[in-house]
Amino acid sequence: MSLPAEALAALDSFQGAPGWEQRARLLxxxxxxxxxLAEADKVEANRVHGCESQVWLVGTLQNGHWQFAASSDARLIRGLVxxxxxxxxxxxxxxxxxxxxxxxxxxxxxxRQxxxxxxxxxxxVLQRMRELSA
Incomplete structure (x- = not known):
């Protein structure tokens, strides 16, 4: 399966980072x-359960392709999301x-991190995306 352009850009920058400190900064x-995320989207219905941090997720279908937006109250989690x-x-x-x-x-x-x-x-979060897209 080919990767979206944004994913290729992420791979490129992270694989070019020699150590954990650089990767943490990139993250x-x-x-x-x-x-x-709009405050109106930060509601219980959009909150992902199973996360220790608060994570909100919304998804829209555009021409058969999903676009997700998300937010978190934790900096590291925001980077991972x-x-x-x-x-x-x-x-x-x-x-x-x-x-x-x-x-x-x-x-x-x-x-490892x-x-x-x-x-x-x-x-x-991924499971919630799959539920939204089902």
Whole structure:
């Protein structure tokens, strides 16, 4: 499955970062690039359950391709969610079902930094995307 352009850009920048400090800085930068979510979207119905941090997610279908927007109250999680969005935005519902989250963060060189709770939280976000697209 080919990667969206945004995902390729993420891979390029993270694979070029030699150490964890540079990747951590990149992660924060990706989080800052996340478009702010409207306060009206930060409601219980859009909150992702299974995350220790607050994460809100909305999705829209445009010409058979999903576009998601998300926000989190935690900086690190915002960065991880931004990288997840880079990976999934523009995919069809069928492609979304096939996204391999551990593989994606492994390619970015971030899998060792994902604690079990963060990993579970990101899986919950992906699961919510799949539910929205079903």
């Amino acid at each position: 924060m930068q990706w989080g800052e690039r996340l478009a702010p 931004a990288l997840l969005l880079a990976r999934v935005n523009g995919l069809s519902a069928e492609e979304l079902q096939r996204v391999d989250l551990p593989d994606w963060f492994n390619q970015l060189g971030l899998s 994902l604690s079990p709770s963060r990993s579970n939280g990101l899986n919950a």
